[in-house]
Structure formats: structure tokens, C-alpha cells
Amino acid sequence: MTANIIRVMIVDDHPQVRYGLSVFLDLWDDLQLVGEADNGEKALALAAQLHPNIILMDLSMPVMDGVTATRLIKEKFPDIQIVVLTSSIDLDMIQQALDAGAKSYMLKNVTIDTMAQTIRSAAN
Numbered sequence: 001m002t003a004n005i006i007r008v009m010i011v012d013d014h015p016q017v018r019y020g021l022s023v024f025l026d027l028w029d030d031l032q033l034v035g036e037a038d039n040g041e042k043a044l045a046l047a048a049q050l051h052p053n054i055i056l057m058d059l060s061m062p063v064m065d066g067v068t069a070t071r072l073i074k075e076k077f078p079d080i081q082i083v084v085l086t087s088s089i090d091l092d093m094i095q096q097a098l099d100a101g102a103k104s105y106m107l108k109n110v111t112i113d114t115m116a117q118t119i120r121s122a123a124n
Contacts, residue, residue, distance in 0.1 A: 006123045009035045009052040011043040011069065012085070013061040017108070021056060021085075024112050031119060040069025047073050047080055053123050056085045057102065059093050067096045074101030081122040 008031055010021045018036050025033045035050045037043040041064040043055065055073065059066035070082050084097045084105035094105050103122040106115065 004030060005032050006030055006054055006119060007032050007034045007050070007052045008119060009033075009037070009043070009046060009050060009055045011037045011040065011055055011061070011066065012058040013038045014058075017058070024115065027112065028116055031116065040064030040066060040072075043069045044072050044076075047077055051077070052080060054119050055080060055082045056119075057082050057097070059084060059086050059090070059097060060088070067093065067100050070097050070102050071100035083118060083122050 008025055010018050010033065012018050012021070022033050022036070025031045034052050035046045037046050039061045043057070047055065057066045057070055066084065073080055073082060082102045084094060084102045085108055086094065086105065087108045089107070097105065104118060106118050
């Protein structure tokens, strides 16, 4: 087991995506899933409870979108790094998330190696 575990929270409104990401995270000894939320409002509450190192944040969600959640989480918890994980190439929305404090972004169709490296880079 790696000494430096990266605690990851998944925020996505699709249960299948959250499940797939949880399976992916389980493949790596240094990545640990600590929580899941299906909207930005729940993500904000969970971030306060769980203090993950990284949040994988979808942008389009009900109740509170990923851009708003990113801004609020970064205001309250500047040490939590947020990586936008999106299926659409809406450059305006991605830029809004980066302006709100997201560290980086990636499309949901990246390889698992790229995803792991992006999470590790954001944590460092």
C-alpha cells in the first residue's frame, strides 16, 4: 500500500458513471474513494464532512451545477482540488469551472491511466 493515499470524491448525477469511476479508483493503491454525491449541493455538504484531496466534478447536474459547486467548495475549502470530469466539450462551461477554481478538466472518455495521472497531478 502506498503511504500517500489520495482521497477522492465523485460528483456526478448518473449512478452508472459513479459506479464506473469507483471501480476504476479501486484499481489503484494510491487512490481511495471516500464519497459520492449526485449533485453540487450534496457535494458541498460531503466536502465539509469528508475533506477529500480531490473531487471529480461533473458540470451538468440538477439542484446545483458543477460550476457553482466548484466555486462554493473552493471558497470554503481552498485545499480541496477539483478536477472537472465532463462528457461534453462545452468550452465556455469548462472555462467557467476553471475560473471558479477547478484545477483541471478531462473528458469522461480518457483512458484510466490518463485519469489516474490527472488525479495525481492535481493532488500535488
